[in-house]
Amino acid sequence: GGEAAGAFPSPAPQNPVEQRGGSMKPMAVVLASGGMDSCVTATMAAKDYRLAMLHVQYGQRTQRRELEAFVAIADHLGAVHRLVTNLDHLKRIGGSSLTDDAIAVSEADLETQAVPSSYVPFRNAHLLAIATSWAEVLGAVRIFFGAVEEDSSGYPDCRQAFVTAYNNLIEAGTKPETHIRVETPLIELSKEAIVRAGVAAGAPLALTWSCYKALDLACGHCDSCALRLRGFHRAGLRDPIAYAPGTDRARFR
Numbered sequence: 001g002g003e004a005a006g007a008f009p010s011p012a013p014q015n016p017v018e019q020r021g022g023s024m025k026p027m028a029v030v031l032a033s034g035g036m037d038s039c040v041t042a043t044m045a046a047k048d049y050r051l052a053m054l055h056v057q058y059g060q061r062t063q064r065r066e067l068e069a070f071v072a073i074a075d076h077l078g079a080v081h082r083l084v085t086n087l088d089h090l091k092r093i094g095g096s097s098l099t100d101d102a103i104a105v106s107e108a109d110l111e112t113q114a115v116p117s118s119y120v121p122f123r124n125a126h127l128l129a130i131a132t133s134w135a136e137v138l139g140a141v142r143i144f145f146g147a148v149e150e151d152s153s154g155y156p157d158c159r160q161a162f163v164t165a166y167n168n169l170i171e172a173g174t175k176p177e178t179h180i181r182v183e184t185p186l187i188e189l190s191k192e193a194i195v196r197a198g199v200a201a202g203a204p205l206a207l208t209w210s211c212y213k214a215l216d217l218a219c220g221h222c223d224s225c226a227l228r229l230r231g232f233h234r235a236g237l238r239d240p241i242a243y244a245p246g247t248d249r250a251r252f253r
Contacts, residue, residue, distance in 0.1 A: 025050045027080075028142035028183075029135040031127055034069030036208045036228060037146035037186055040194055042077055043203035044185050045144040052081035052138055056127050058120065059091025060098040061105070062215060069209040076204045083134060087126050096120040098212060105213050105222050110230065110252060115154055116223055118212055124157035125166070128182060132170050135180045147184045148194065160187055191231030199237065206240035220247035227252075 028049035030042045045051060055070040057063050067084065074082050094100035097117040105118065124147070131143045147158040156162065167182050174180065186194055198205050210228045211218035218225050220243045230252035232239040239249065 026142070027052055027135075027138055027140040028144055029054055029131045029138070029140045030079075030144040031056075031131055031146065032070050032073060033146075034066035034073065034208060035146070035210045035224075036198065036205060037148055037194060039073050039146075039205065039208045040198035040201065040203045041144050041146035041184075041186055042073065042079075043198065043201045045142070045183075046077050047201075049142060049144075051077055051079040052083070052134065052140060053077070053079040054127075054131050054134060055082070055084045056087055056130060057084070058087040058099065058123065058126075060120075061213060062209065062211060065209050065211075065215045069207055072207040073204060076207060081138065085130060087123075087130075090120055090123060090126065093121065107221055110223070110226055113154065115156060118223060119155050122157060124155075124162070128166055132174065132180060136174055136178050141180060143180060143182045145182055145184050147187050148189065148191070149187050150190055158187070160184070163187070190234075191227050192234035195231045195235040195237060199235075208241065210241075214244065217242050217244045218247075220244055220249075220251075 026049055028045050029052045030038070030045055032038045032042055032053045032055050034055070042051060042053065053070070053074045055067065057067065060066070070084070091099040096119055097103040097105045098120055103117055124145070128143065128145065135143055145163070147163060149159050163182055163184050170180050170182070189197065210224045212222040212224045213219045218241055220229065229239060229249055233250055233253060243249065
């Protein structure tokens, strides 16, 4: 029970022992895109919480591939609940290279301070609203969100100030007895530190997908690929996913 309409069937957790100190672990909703940051975040959350994993589609170019990654990660972590839903209006609104075919996905530029073309206007507020609604129904006490402020592409809705404001919004807009907090364990980390933390936590990084453009072999030259490749390179590790032939994995140092 407990599955919402549109949810995937939940397999039995890989580690069925859900006891902590003789009592049931509390539940947390995890926003899970299928990417590396949310995978590491989910793996960290799984230590202390039963996972309800949420995946939201919004008409992005790599929607199909991201869903595959989400399902594989949720299976690996033994999520007790999972929900896949959509925000089709974000594609209709457009304004982002991820959702609007008329806007090209930019080549990687890790030095710019500008908000990138891949920014989907106010997307994370929409995602967190769904997560909050689901968390309140499930009785979850945390929402885990893989936002990264440092060493990232400069999305305004990944900043600590946004998360703080959203926590105030949740407290103001839910039932008096509801106390849900958004946690962002990676928000101050560099991509290198996230790679190291993921490996240390046993996160299934080989199952993740970060590329903004491609569905089969990661392109290796969009901002998301560049940040990922630089993180692995600086960590002294090889990224386990496949890239397009000829990709220089050490290009972004």
